[in-house]
Amino acid sequence: MVNFKINNIDISVEENTTILQAARKHHIDIPTLCNYPDLEIKSECRVCVVEINGEKKLFTSCSTIAKEGMIVNTNSPKVLNARKTILELILANHDAVCATCPKNLNCELQTLANKLGIDENRFPTVLEVKPIDNKNPALIRNINRCIKCGRCIDVCKSIQSMNVLDVMGRGQNIEITPAYGKFLTDESCTYCGQCSSVCPVGAIIEKDDTDPVWEALNNPNLHVIVQVAPAVRVSLGEELGMEPGSIVTEKVVSALKYLGFDAVYDTDFTADLTIIEEGNELIDRITNGGVLPIMTSCCPGWINYVEQKYPEILDHISSCKSPQQMFGALAKSYYAEKMKLDPKNIFVVSIMPCTAKKYEAKREEMRIDSVNPDVDVVLTTRELGKMVRQMGINFESIEGSPFDKPFGITTGAAAIFGATGGVMEAALRTVYEVVNKEELKDINFTMVRGTDGIKEAEVELGGQKVKVAVAHTLANAKILSDQVKNGTSPYVFIEIMACPGGCIGGGGQPYGTTAEIRQKRIDAIYKVDENMTIRKSHENPDIKALYDDYLEKPLGHKSHQLLHTHYHSRKK
Amino acid sequence: MIQMKVISKRFGQINPLSIDSYIKAEGYEALKKAVAMHPSKIIDEIEISKIRGRGGAGFPAYIKLRALSNETGNKYIVCNADEGEPGNFKDRMIMENDPHAILEGMVIMAYATGSTQGYIYIRGEYQNAMNIFKKTIKAAEECGYLGKNILDKGFDFNVEVRSGAGSYVCGEEFSMIESIEGKPGRSRTKPPFPTEKGIHNRPTLINNVETFANFPHIVLNGGKKFAEIGTPSSTGTKLISLSGNVKNKGLYEVPFGTSIRDVIFKLGKGLENNRSIKMVQLGGASGPIIPEYMLDMSIDFDRFENFDSKTGTGAIIVIDDRFDIFDILLINMKFFVHQSCGKCTPCREGHVQIVNLLNKFISHRATEKDLMSLENLAYVIQQTSLCGLGQTSMTSIISSLRYFRDDYFAKVRY
Numbered sequence: 001m002v003n004f005k006i007n008n009i010d011i012s013v014e015e016n017t018t019i020l021q022a023a024r025k026h027h028i029d030i031p032t033l034c035n036y037p038d039l040e041i042k043s044e045c046r047v048c049v050v051e052i053n054g055e056k057k058l059f060t061s062c063s064t065i066a067k068e069g070m071i072v073n074t075n076s077p078k079v080l081n082a083r084k085t086i087l088e089l090i091l092a093n094h095d096a097v098c099a100t101c102p103k104n105l106n107c108e109l110q111t112l113a114n115k116l117g118i119d120e121n122r123f124p125t126v127l128e129v130k131p132i133d134n135k136n137p138a139l140i141r142n143i144n145r146c147i148k149c150g151r152c153i154d155v156c157k158s159i160q161s162m163n164v165l166d167v168m169g170r171g172q173n174i175e176i177t178p179a180y181g182k183f184l185t186d187e188s189c190t191y192c193g194q195c196s197s198v199c200p201v202g203a204i205i206e207k208d209d210t211d212p213v214w215e216a217l218n219n220p221n222l223h224v225i226v227q228v229a230p231a232v233r234v235s236l237g238e239e240l241g242m243e244p245g246s247i248v249t250e251k252v253v254s255a256l257k258y259l260g261f262d263a264v265y266d267t268d269f270t271a272d273l274t275i276i277e278e279g280n281e282l283i284d285r286i287t288n289g290g291v292l293p294i295m296t297s298c299c300p301g302w303i304n305y306v307e308q309k310y311p312e313i314l315d316h317i318s319s320c321k322s323p324q325q326m327f328g329a330l331a332k333s334y335y336a337e338k339m340k341l342d343p344k345n346i347f348v349v350s351i352m353p354c355t356a357k358k359y360e361a362k363r364e365e366m367r368i369d370s371v372n373p374d375v376d377v378v379l380t381t382r383e384l385g386k387m388v389r390q391m392g393i394n395f396e397s398i399e400g401s402p403f404d405k406p407f408g409i410t411t412g413a414a415a416i417f418g419a420t421g422g423v424m425e426a427a428l429r430t431v432y433e434v435v436n437k438e439e440l441k442d443i444n445f446t447m448v449r450g451t452d453g454i455k456e457a458e459v460e461l462g463g464q465k466v467k468v469a470v471a472h473t474l475a476n477a478k479i480l481s482d483q484v485k486n487g488t489s490p491y492v493f494i495e496i497m498a499c500p501g502g503c504i505g506g507g508g509q510p511y512g513t514t515a516e517i518r519q520k521r522i523d524a525i526y527k528v529d530e531n532m533t534i535r536k537s538h539e540n541p542d543i544k545a546l547y548d549d550y551l552e553k554p555l556g557h558k559s560h561q562l563l564h565t566h567y568h569s570r571k572k
Numbered sequence: 573m574i575q576m577k578v579i580s581k582r583f584g585q586i587n588p589l590s591i592d593s594y595i596k597a598e599g600y601e602a603l604k605k606a607v608a609m610h611p612s613k614i615i616d617e618i619e620i621s622k623i624r625g626r627g628g629a630g631f632p633a634y635i636k637l638r639a640l641s642n643e644t645g646n647k648y649i650v651c652n653a654d655e656g657e658p659g660n661f662k663d664r665m666i667m668e669n670d671p672h673a674i675l676e677g678m679v680i681m682a683y684a685t686g687s688t689q690g691y692i693y694i695r696g697e698y699q700n701a702m703n704i705f706k707k708t709i710k711a712a713e714e715c716g717y718l719g720k721n722i723l724d725k726g727f728d729f730n731v732e733v734r735s736g737a738g739s740y741v742c743g744e745e746f747s748m749i750e751s752i753e754g755k756p757g758r759s760r761t762k763p764p765f766p767t768e769k770g771i772h773n774r775p776t777l778i779n780n781v782e783t784f785a786n787f788p789h790i791v792l793n794g795g796k797k798f799a800e801i802g803t804p805s806s807t808g809t810k811l812i813s814l815s816g817n818v819k820n821k822g823l824y825e826v827p828f829g830t831s832i833r834d835v836i837f838k839l840g841k842g843l844e845n846n847r848s849i850k851m852v853q854l855g856g857a858s859g860p861i862i863p864e865y866m867l868d869m870s871i872d873f874d875r876f877e878n879f880d881s882k883t884g885t886g887a888i889i890v891i892d893d894r895f896d897i898f899d900i901l902l903i904n905m906k907f908f909v910h911q912s913c914g915k916c917t918p919c920r921e922g923h924v925q926i927v928n929l930l931n932k933f934i935s936h937r938a939t940e941k942d943l944m945s946l947e948n949l950a951y952v953i954q955q956t957s958l959c960g961l962g963q964t965s966m967t968s969i970i971s972s973l974r975y976f977r978d979d980y981f982a983k984v985r986y
Contacts, residue, residue, distance in 0.1 A: 043761040044916050046956045056880065057963070058955045063761045078955070085952040089921035122945045123925045148914070167756070167914070170739070172924050174914035 004070040011066075019061035019072055020048060030074050031083065031112055033090075034149035035062045036198055037514040038500075040158065042150050046086050047112070051076045058082055084116050092123040093172070094201070095144035103202035106511055109147060110201075126172070135183045137362045138191035138207055138355040146176055146203035152195035159500060161475035162305075164189045176203075188308040188572055190474065192301035192498045193355030193380075193507020206355045206508055209377045210387055216347040216376070217260040223339070224347045225263045226256050227327045228403075230271060231353040231418030231503035232381050234524035238517075239385035239510040240395040245520030247528055250400025252351075255388050257401065267350070269407035270326035271414035271426070273546070274298065275537035277563055278320045279431045280554040282493055286461070291315045293469075293484060293491040296423050298322040300360035301498030301507075303567065305474055310481045311569030316494075319564040323417065324350050324357055325366050327407075328374030329562040334550045338406065343369065350378045353418070353506035356498070365565045380508025409542040412529035419522045420472035420502035421448035421455060424495040428459060428468070430538045435461045443535055449526070451501060451519065454479060456491070468493040473500050574838055576801070578809045579785045580825045583669040588704060591711040594672040600717055602788035606680045607725045609791075614684040615641060618787070620795030622807040627652055627743075627780035628855060628882025629960075630806070630873035636777055639767040641685040643775035649682055650771070650778040651692040653701070654748060656740040657856030658907065659887035662811035663781035665823045667694070667701035670785070671708040675731065677784030679718060680791055682729040685777065690731040693748050696738035705733050740911035744960045745770075745778050747913065758913040759959035782811055802828030806873045814840050816890035817847065826871065833867035836890055847892040851976070855883035857904045858964040860971035861897070880954065881967035897972050897979045898934050905930060908965045919962030922953040926969065933983040943980055947973055 003012050006023055013022045018041075023030050034045035041063050049058035053071035058079060066072075073079065091113060098104050133141040148167075153176060156165045164187045168175050178187040196204040216224045236255075237246035256264045282294050297303060297318040306317060321329065327350070332343040350357065360366065361375040368374055379387075388395055402408070413429050416422030425445040432440055447457035448468070453476040456469040469491045471480050477496045483489040499505045501518035504525060534540055551558045577583075586593040594600070606614055619634035640647055651674060655663040666674060678690050694702045709731050712718040720728045736742040739757045747757040749770050770776020786808060790798045799807045806828035815821050818840035826835060832852065836842065843849065849864040860879040862869070869875055876883035891900060909923040929946045932938040950966040950973070957963050973980065 041761060043958065046917050046958070049956050056955070060761075063763075065763065081948065082952045082956050085949060086917050086956065089917055089925060092925065093921050122941075123949075124928065126921075126924050126928070148917075148920070167758070169914065170756070170758075171909060171912040171914045172920055174920065 002066050002068050004066050004068060004072065006072045007074055013066055017066050019050060019059070019064050019066050022066050023061065023074060028074060030061050031115060032062060033108060033112060033147070033200060034151065036151050037516075038159075039151055039154045039198070042154070044148070044150055045090075047083055049079060049082055050074045051079050084118060087113055087116055087118055088121045088123050090147050091118070091121055093126050094147055095127060095129070095142070101145070101202045102205050102208065107202060108200035130175075133183045134207065135185045136189070136191065136359065138358040139184060139189075139193060139196055139204060140207055141177075141184065141204050142202060143175055143177065145201050147201055148174055148176060149200060150176070151198040151200065152176060152204055155194045155198050159473050159475060160190075160192060160194060160498070161478050162188065162190065165195065188305075190301040190304035190308070190498060191356040191359045191507075192474070194499060195507075196355060197507050197509065197511065197513055206380050206383065207358060208383060209358070209379055210383050212377050213349055213379065213387070216349070221345060222347045223262050223341055223345055224260070224349065225265060225331060226261045226349040226351060227265045227267045227270075227324065228252055228256070228351045229267045229324065229353055229418070229503065230415050230422075230525070231506060231509070231521070232351050232384070233528065234418065234504060234521045235353060235381050235509050236384060237395070239381055240388060242396055244517045245524040247524050248395075249528065250402060251395060251398050253403055254398050254401045255393055255395060256351075258393055258398070259387055259391060261349070263404040265327065265407045266403045266410050267323045267327055268410035268414035268417070269542065270323040270330065271417045272411055272537040272540045272543050273326055273563065274320055274323050275413060275426050275430050276543060276554050277559060278318050279427050279434065279537075281318055281320065282427070282431055283435060284555065286466075286492060293489050293494050294318050295484070295494045296496055298417065298423060299497045300354065300356040301474070302477060302496045304356060304359065305477060305498060306481065307567055307570045308572060310485060311571050313481060313484045314567045314569065316484055317567055319566065321366070321563055321565050322360065324352065324375060324378075325360065325565070326563050328361070328366065329368050332368055332372075332374055333562055334546070335406070344372065348375045350375050351381065351384045352378050353381050353503045353509045354499075355380060355507040357508075368562060381510060382508060385510070407542065409534070409540055410532075411537055411540050412532035412535035413537045415528040415532065416525055418503045419449070419525045420451065420497050421470045421495065422502060422525070424448045424468060424470050424493070426537060427493065429536045431461065432459060433536065434538060448495075451515070451522070466492040470495045472497045472502055474498050574826055574830055574834055575824055576809050576827045577825050578789055578801070579666065579673070579782065579811060580669070580823070582673070583665070586670070588669050588671055589707055591672060591715055594670070598792070599672055600676055602791040603676050603679055603717060604723065606683055606791050607723050607727075611641060611684045611686065614680065614791060617790055617795040621790045621798040622795075623783070623786055623790060623798065624806065624873055624884075625780055626782035626786070626810070626884070626886075628657070628885040630876065630884045633779065633783060636767055636779070637681065637685060640687070640775055640777045643767070646689070646774045647685060647687040648771045648774060648776040649678055649685070649687045649690040650748065650752070650776060651678055651690070651781055651784050652743060652745075652748060652778050653692050653694040653698070653781045654736065654743040655695050655698070655781070656743045657858060657882065657885055657887065659813060659815050659853070659856045659889045660885050661813045662823055662886060664698055664701055665811070666781050666785050667698070668704060671704050672712065673785045673788055674781055675708055675712055675718065677787035678731060679722065679729055680787050681777065681779075681784070683722075683725075683727055687777070688728050688730070690729060691734045691752055692731060693734045693736070693742070693752060696735050702733055702735060709733070739913075740907075741913045741959070741961050746959065748778065749776060756913075758915045761958070803870070803872050810871055810886045812871070813887045814890075815887070817843050817892040818890045819844055828872055829870050831868050831870050832888060835871070835888055836867065840890070843890065843892055847894070849890060850893040850895055851891050851897065851900070853889040853891065853900065853968065854879075854887065855881055855885050856887045856889075857907050858961075858967055859883045859885075859887065860967045861900065861975070862971065863975045866975070879967050879971060881964040882960070897976045898930060898983070901968060901972060902927070902930050902934065904968050908961070912961065916958035916962065918953045919957045919965070922949055922962070923965065925949060926953070933980065936983055936985055938984055940984055940986075943984060
């Protein structure tokens with residue numbers, strides 16, 4: 001143990017504890033900016049400096065290890081002055097037009113400026129306005145707001161192993177940018193949006209698509225429907241000021257109704273459908289000697305990754321569309337017929353925890369009439385939060401209501417799509433029972449739950465033991481993809497999600513996502529599953545009805561037309 | 573005689589491109605003596621010599637050596653020849669006049685610390701020194717002083733020449749390590765220090781050219797004899813790069829303790845056209861600016877420490893009364909704006925604002941409040957910057973605010 005003092009308080013911590021960690025443990029607040037709980041210590045912003053007795057220099061508390069007998073002062077005049085000066089310097093090179101910034105009231109720099117009492121800046125602005133990168137459908141990089149904290153580089157490099165962003169230039173001219181200062185579209189960016197999720201300011205944000213949604217809602221000729229992804233029901237509450245992990249499924253429905261949507265549906269329904277199609281695809285490939293392992297296709301970040309980095313293994317990817325796109329395709333075919341509507345007059349909006357879904361909806365393959373997109377607009381959890389705030393809805397006190405029919409009944413299996421391992425578990429619940437023709441004794445496949453980077457499990461299918469694996473983050477996806485590419489993969493089925501923790505940690509989720517918050521959302525997702533009456537996709541009566549009514553059989557002709565797709569190499 | 577030639581004794585006396593010429597002048601004798609000693613005894617001699625690093629900061633050399641020798645596995649030795657500090661040319665002179673002495677110092681320290689790979693990181697602009705050093709390495713390898721099984725003692729040590737593209741910050745330890753690894757020259761978070769985790773996260777020793785050149789003398793003549801030269805706190809000699817408005821500009825070697833005035837007037841023969849001194853900048857752009865009345869100060873690490881800078885590189889830049897303090901400060905600060913790597917806030921954004929403030933003084937637009945902002949910002953940059961660049965770049969501003977404060981007030985608009 002190390003004994004030392006912070007602000008005259010006796011503190012005792014374990015060896016190798018930083019001053020910042022020690023202070024936080026004892027509820028002493030030291031402001032930080034570049035520091036982020038899940039990422040490496042950079043000590044670049046220098047905001048967290050503290051004074052150590054006997055030292056002339058100030059030390060960054062994030063990187064300085066507490067030593068026996070140290071006397072630390074976190075609020076001496078010297079420290080306060082340095083912190084304030086540093087923040088003034090940052091603000092003098094920042095496009096600080098707060099009121100019209102999407103990060104207004106959600107910006108760590110703004111909060112810090114307020115906290116440190118900066119009422120005027122001694123330094124004139126030195127900002128040289130540079131063009132904005134908005135060439136892709138998912139993310140906008142506004143370099144004029146960038147404060148060079150390096151979080152986005154770190155998340156792209158160490159969590160996702162993508163290395164799309166890095167520092168270019170030197171001194172005052174440095175820019176955090178794709179190579180040679182080009183656009184994200186010139187790089188293998190997967191639009192996972194993790195950079196937007198960790199950016200402390202508004203330098204990387206999702207492309208705002210709320211305007212076309214407002215327009216559609218106010219267009220009397222359009223039938224505007226919306227689908228809500230599994231992960232959104234455990235995060236929209238958090239976005240709107242409730243505790244992380246609050247389950248707000250029915251509140252989301254009411255809020256969407258209040259916004260003016262004609263019908264509110266659950267993506268969980270097409271998640272169940274995905275399990276039926278994908279499960280049958282797996283069974284088909286096992287029994288007929290098809291390409292194995294089969295890899296999931298629900299995550300558009302992963303699809304963007306594999307198309308650009310591992311086109312050699314595209315045959316392994318399930319041909320199933322993602323639940324979002326299955327919903328879009330059904331909405332503009334089955335649903336249109338049923339409701340006697342012209343598909344052109346149906347406007348489909350999705351609420352997704354994801355920025356890459358914006359790209360997915362724009363793909364040419366995702367148009368059943370080859371012209372109009374099946375999903376017209378994708379909004380992130382954060383964008384829906386914005387619309388709810390715009391309408392002045394008191395979300396916490398709103399009375400809940402159920403999803404609309406005909407896609408009304410969903411299962412627990414579909415709900416867990418939102419957490420890493422969920423698609424695998426849902427598929428196993430179905431495939432096990434269909435293949436082995438016996439009921440599962442315990443439907444909880446806990447082996448594939450949890451936040452380990454790569455998880456594996458062994459299941460008995462038709463008398464033989466097979467191995468399956470689950471990976472989340474692209475750095476882990478790379479490991480499993482390499483095995484598949486080299487022919488050394490021991491698995492028959494692999495689930496991959498690009499974001500840490502799966503969709504609940506998606507790039508479109510509320511700001512400030514950390515490992516702790518992800519865990520709370522995961523716990524909530526499994527609680528949703530537990531509370532469902534039906535917890536296996538193949539037992540969903542509405543799914544059965546859909547096949548009887550319209551699709552005929554899994555992997556049948558109609559299914560292929562509407563629910564399956566293909567991929568192509570986009571290697572750069 | 574004020575001069576005392578220890579490191580520069582062979583300058584002009586031998587052919588720097590001929591290893592035979594070096595060997596005839598006691599060359600590689602120290603190495604032969606060293607490999608007969610126990611490695612720890614060599615470091616003991618360095619400790620007894622009390623030699624301090626010649627790169628400017630004046631850190632006792634034996635501490636880093638001992639730290640490195642205590643580490644196991646792959647370790648690296650780096651000679652810092654990225655002499656980017658304006659006004660310094662001593663390292664170039666050693667490389668061009670007595671390159672084998674540097675290499676001999678490196679090989680001795682490789683033996684003493686158990687390192688097998690060395691680099692000499694030479695400033696991008698020093699093409700001539702680079703060419704010389706490549707030939708030096710080749711000759712030493714051919715003669716068995718470098719490479720495999722050195723002097724048949726069963727130890728291996730290789731040296732490679734590395735270079736940046738002329739970035740000043742690459743003279744800073746961690747930026748240099750990044751650059752050697754092939755990355756852009758930007759510093760790292762400390763701790764860990766290079767002797768713990770340096771090149772490829774392995775223990776790494778970085779010393780200045782002049783420090784390495786001193787080691788053979790210490791080994792050959794003993795640490796005790798070396799410690800007799802200079803002052804108790806700063807032993808040995810110092811190479812002085814004398815430049816600016818003096819008659820005899822050039823490189824001089826003097827024992828520590830010599831006064832700055834003697835260097836300027838006895839060796840440099842005073843100012844051109846008998847002008848008077850306005851100011852003297854010590855160490856280079858990152859060094860203090862002192863007035864004429866302080867010139868009796870002796871060249872000594874302890875005296876230099878008052879300035880929190882790299883004064884110890886031994887540059888003396890004499891500036892006569894035709895110049896204004898702001899002329900010099902603006903040149904210095906524009907230099908740092910250009911050379912900042914951009915990684916940490918105070919250095920990246922601070923230098924730009926310092927230049928803005930100086931321009932206000934120059935154009936007589938500055939107020940007393942600007943004077944306060946300038947002083948305040950200078951201290952913040954010094955106290956909070958990540959690496960040595962920002963920690964020392966403000967020395968000229970801070971020292972000028974102390975010794976030339978009236979010059980600032982003269983420009984303030986009331």
